[in-house]
Amino acid sequence: MLMPLARTLTPDSDGVVxxxxxxxxxxxxxxxxxxxxxxxxxxxxxxxxxxxxxAKGRPSFNPLIVHVADMARARTIARFDDTALRLAQxxxxxxxxxxxxxxxxxxxxxxxxxxxxTVALRVPGHPLAQTLLRAFDGPVAAPSANPSGRxxxxxxxxxxxxxxxxxxxxxxxxxxxxxxxxxxxxxxxxALLRAGGVPTEEIEAIIGPLAAAGSQITAPGQxxxxxxxxxxxxxxxxxxxxxxxxVGFGPGDCDLNLSATGDxxxxxxxxxxxxxxxxxLGKPAAIAxxxxxxxxxxxxxxxxxxxxx
Numbered sequence: 406m407l408m409p410l411a412r413t414l415t416p417d418s419d420g421v422v423x424x425x426x427x428x429x430x431x432x433x434x435x436x437x438x439x440x441x442x443x444x445x446x447x448x449x450x451x452x453x454x455x456x457x458x459x460a461k462g463r464p465s466f467n468p469l470i471v472h473v474a475d476m477a478r479a480r481t482i483a484r485f486d487d488t489a490l491r492l493a494q495x496x497x498x499x500x501x502x503x504x505x506x507x508x509x510x511x512x513x514x515x516x517x518x519x520x521x522x523t524v525a526l527r528v529p530g531h532p533l534a535q536t537l538l539r540a541f542d543g544p545v546a547a548p549s550a551n552p553s554g555r556x557x558x559x560x561x562x563x564x565x566x567x568x569x570x571x572x573x574x575x576x577x578x579x580x581x582x583x584x585x586x587x588x589x590x591x592x593x594x595x596a597l598l599r600a601g602g603v604p605t606e607e608i609e610a611i612i613g614p615l616a617a618a619g620s621q622i623t624a625p626g627q628x629x630x631x632x633x634x635x636x637x638x639x640x641x642x643x644x645x646x647x648x649x650x651x652v653g654f655g656p657g658d659c660d661l662n663l664s665a666t667g668d669x670x671x672x673x674x675x676x677x678x679x680x681x682x683x684x685x686l687g688k689p690a691a692i693a694x695x696x697x698x699x700x701x702x703x704x705x706x707x708x709x710x711x712x713x714x
Contacts, residue, residue, distance in 0.1 A: 409570070410565065410569045410570055411435070411564075411565060411568070411569050411570070411571075411573060411574050412573065412574040412575075413561060413565070413574070413575055413577050414434075414575065414576045414577065416533050416576065416577060416578045416579075420576055420577075421533070421536050421537050421540050421576070422540060424436060424540075424541075425537060425540040425541040427573050427574055428445060428453075428541050428543075428545065429447065429541065431446070431447060431450050431452060431453040432446075432453070432573040432574070433445065433446055433453070433456055433457060433460060433571070433572040433573055434446075434573055434574050434575070434576060435558075435561070435564045435568070435572060435574070435576065436533065436534055436537055436547070436575070436576040436578070437531055437534060437561075437576065437577075437578030437579070438472070438500075438529040438531045438547075438581065439499070439500055439529060439530045439534075439581060439582050439583045439602070440500045440529075440581060440583045440584070440585060440586050440587050440601070440602050441549045441550075441557040441558055441559055441581055441584070441585075441586055441677065442549065442550040442557075442558040442559065442563070442564050442575070442581065443534075443545075443547030443548065443549065443550055444460065444461065444547055444548055444549065444550035444551075444568065444572065445472070445537075445545045445546070445547040446545065446547070447541075447544075447545065447546075448469075448471045448513050448514060448517050448543070448544040448546035449512045449513060449514060449543065449544065450514060451515070454469070454514045454516045454517050454546050457546060457548065458516070459571075460568055460571035460572055461552055461553045461568070462552055462553045462554075463553040464553070467519060467553075468517065468518050468521060468524075468525060469517050469518075469525070469546045469547070469548050470502050470525045470526070470527050470547060470548065470587070471513060471517060471524055471525065471526050471527070471545070471546050471547075472527055472528070472529055472534065472538060472544070472545045472546075472547050473526065473528055473544050473545075474528065474535060474538035474539050475528060476493060476497065476528065478544065479493070479526050479528065481508065481510075481511070482508060482511045482512075482513060482524060482526060482544060483503075483505035483507060483508060483511070483523075483524050483526050484505060484506045484507075484508055485505060488595055488612050489503050489505055491611055491612060492590065492608065492611060492612065495611050496603055496607075496608075497527075497528040497530075498528045498529055498530035498535065499530045499602070499603065500527075500529075500530070500585070500586075500588060500601060500603055501527065501587055501588050501601075501602070501603045501608075502525050502526065502527040502587040502588065502589040502590075502601075503525070503526050503527070503589075503590060503591060504524070504525050504526075504589060504590070504591025504592065504598060505523060505524060505526060505591065506522060507522055507523060507524050511524070513546075514546075523591065525589060525591070527587055531578065531581075531582075533578040537576065549586060550563075550564045550567070550568060550572075550575070551563070551564070551567045551568065552568065554633055555567060555633060555634075556633070556634055556677050556680045556684065556711070558677070559580055559581040559584050559674075559677045559678055560579070560580050560581075560678070561575045561576075561577040561579075563677070563681055580678075581674070582674060583602040583674060584673050584674035584675065584676055584677060584678070585601050585602050585673045585676065585677075585703050585704065585707065586599070586602065586703075587599075587601045587603070588600060588601035588602055588603040588604075588605070588608065589601065590615060592618075592619075594616040595612060595615055596615055596616040596617060596618045596619070597615040597617070597618060598618050599706070600702045600703035601703045602673070602700075602703070604700055604702070605702060606698075606699060633711045633712075633713065634680045634681075634683050634684045634690075635687075636683050636684065636686075636687060636688060636689050636690060637689040637690070637712070637714065638683075638689070638690050638691075638692055638711055638712040639689070639690070639691045639692065640692050640694075640705075640709065640712055641692070641693075642691035642692060642693060642694075643694075644691065645660070645690075645691045646691065648688060648689060649688065649690060649691045650683060650688050650689070650690045650691070651690070651691050651693070652679060652683070652691065652693060653665075654667060654672060654693045654694070654695055655667035655693075657693075659693070661679055661682060663675050663679060663695070663704075669696075669699055669700040670700060672695065672700070672701075672704055673703065676704055676707060676708075680711060692708060
């Protein structure tokens, strides 16, 4: 039996207290981060984590990111080498996820890590996410709050449209500022596992060149088909053909535009909103080329995965 439509909680002390109480009770609560909305559950509660997989229709071999309030909590869960410490000091709180070895006495449910001996950890920078994590006072497993493989949500309305009858509540913090999921790095040597909200160049300026990821799924967001709208996408297009919606980047005629000024941060923030708009239009889309540098790498990664059929 489906649940009633999720409650919308206000971004104030009352809303945060209610969200934290629901998490303690093993319920699912969506909440905003600077990247996208996350679908949160107590990362120590195997039944609550299983409910995430069920709500999303997510494959159980696809691990989840654990969100914590600060470095002190992170170090109770994972072991940090010198490279990980430098990255955490440079980019936390923020849109960087580190895949690290679990500590022997961690309390994370095995379903979170898909049975691996590593965990994906992040300290989000969104003030409402920080307030919720401190009120809950524990680790929160939180993939993006959308059905598996569909478009990630950057607004509470997106969460309600995709999972509104599958979860308990959504804490409404408005639009997400970054609009792309976090960058994920991990392994030895340190590899780029998913491009995201921290450009690769900024990471490599701290620790040197990143290695290429292997074929094994060790972190979220590595499935070939992901972030997909219901309409076909044609990438690197210079114009639309009959029946297509043209999505531009930079100045020029188009139906929708990721950034009329060609600003990569604007394009990242608008990407999932634009994909949701394409879903609403119900027409195939042609997407203009996006420079494959900085945040453009992450944008192109999401577009490639969204175009897989």
